[in-house]
Amino acid sequence: MPSTGTARPWYDRPLRLGAVAGVPVAVSTSWILVTVGMVAIFAPQIRRTLPELGWIAAGAVALVYTLILAVSVLLHEVAHALAARSVGWRDSSIEITLWGGHTSFEAHEESPGRSLFVSIVGPLVNLVLGGLGLVLQQPWAPQGVSELLLYMAVWSNFAVGVFNLLPGLPLDGGRVVEAIAWKITGSQAKGTIAAGWAGRVVVIGVVSAVVFALVRGGFTPGPLTFAALALVLVPLWTGAGRSLQHGRLRLNLEGMQASTLLRPVQLLPAGASVAGAEAAGVLYGTVVLATAPGGGLLRVLPEAVLAVPESLRGGTPATQAGVPADDGAVVSPDADGDRLARAALESISGTVLVVDESGRCVGAVRREDVVAAIQARPRKEPQQ
Incomplete structure (x- = not known):
């Protein structure tokens, strides 16, 4: 997700890693906390899939998976940064965070086409990586550690790509909606407002579908499912609200003389x-x-x-x-x-x-x- 900061708490501070293609890269301390949680969640599942592994080995495989996921997110953000550089937007930087990652840059001479291009390349990279992995993946269930990691990498890249294409800000799909509405209306502010409402529609739609499935029966989600939904929907709802507020303020700015x-x-x-x-x-x-x-x-x-x-x-x-x-x-x-x-x-x-x-x-x-x-x-x- 393309995206700046004041003093941050200890659990969400950037740790500089280096640079990729000249773009500074940092990892938030929040990502380290998430990694610990992901290892705790995935290790039991990995052990059930490959029962011959002990707990230490299963934990190590889970840790490798989180690193693969971080690399996928990094490639996603590098694509944003390089696309921004190609259209003349400078001062890019990348941070891998609790919510995945974001790329900061200073946009110059913004236009719907440039915004669309910079936004869409990130998810496309993940979908391409997932597709390449799918070609290498065997059609049968994973039988070993390497096959399991490939399987998880393929579907996590598809998940990252599809998730970021959801049509609501601050996700990349929201910026795509913003760019399209901006092109149609000639107003970036109206595009931002449209993308904010799109994000809220997505949240309402997902919640309605879950409620309908629960009422109808046959769907019995566990605590992890509800936690995952909350982890996705709450930031999307609050981000959509901020986008609506920002869009309305910018609309007033556009009408000022x-x-x-x-x-x-x-x-x-x-x-x-x-x-x-x-x-x-x-x-x-x-x-x-x-x-x-x-x-x-x-x-x-x-x-x-x-x-x-x-x-x-x-x-x-x-x-x-x-x-x-x-x-x-x-x-x-x-x-x-x-x-x-x-x-x-x-x-x-x-x-x-x-x-x-x-x-x-x-x-x-x-x-x-x-x-x-x-x-x-x-x-x-x-x-x-």
Whole structure:
């Protein structure tokens, strides 16, 4: 699965292994915990299949199987990374985790076709590996350790490939749905929303099928079956929910334009006070700028004005309530939401000046207004 991080707990920290084709590879400590669990689950099954093996040998075979599965997941993620590199997306890295693995990269000039290509190659690698193994596999039941490992590798690759093609984010199949809907609608946000709903439909469908089978009878799943279903369905449901939220926020971003969020701009004369900034409308939406003593512009912040007692505002320089505003955050009136949001985030003061073709400043956009628009919240002014 293509996919970034803050401080992580001890049971989910990356351990650097090296690099494959120049792509850094790490394994999460959570994978080590899962390996122990998988060995405990598969060793008894292996011993039942090959009763001549002792417990230690069965555990060793189970461990080898988990390593084969990890290599399959690694090849899946390497395919994503190399595909991303081929379309110009840089800074790829791979991590094998509790849920299998993910590839991180910085996407540039995204398009439905590129997203589809990068997403689909991972599952295809697993399906191809499974198909090659199927050619080598004998049609009869495994009779030895090597045949058993081949059998398990074949079907685990098929399982990884098919599972990742389920049409719901954050799985690869969800990104395929996203790319197709993006191509049809022309909106990546609508594609993300469609993929999020697809993921929820998959979960509801699987749960409904299990409930129907239980009610009808003839299906008596054990604890391991329910645990496996939960391990698959819970992350898929929560991932679909995050995708829906992200898609809705991005849809608001796509519909945003600098001209719709304009605030009036007032430049104070040199030596103006905080009271002058208040009179200019800083508390009611006007972006008030003051000239710094050493040159340059400062944006007078409403919250900084309110922090000054009313009795002192007339004698307090407006520059003491300001932050640097001439940091290059300038856009045109027709700047789209993506450009506007990036400029607002990069601005020291949280202010984006809007300049028309003639070079005239026609207004400004505040970072807080951009955030409110993305979250579909009404714009608010500070209250005295």
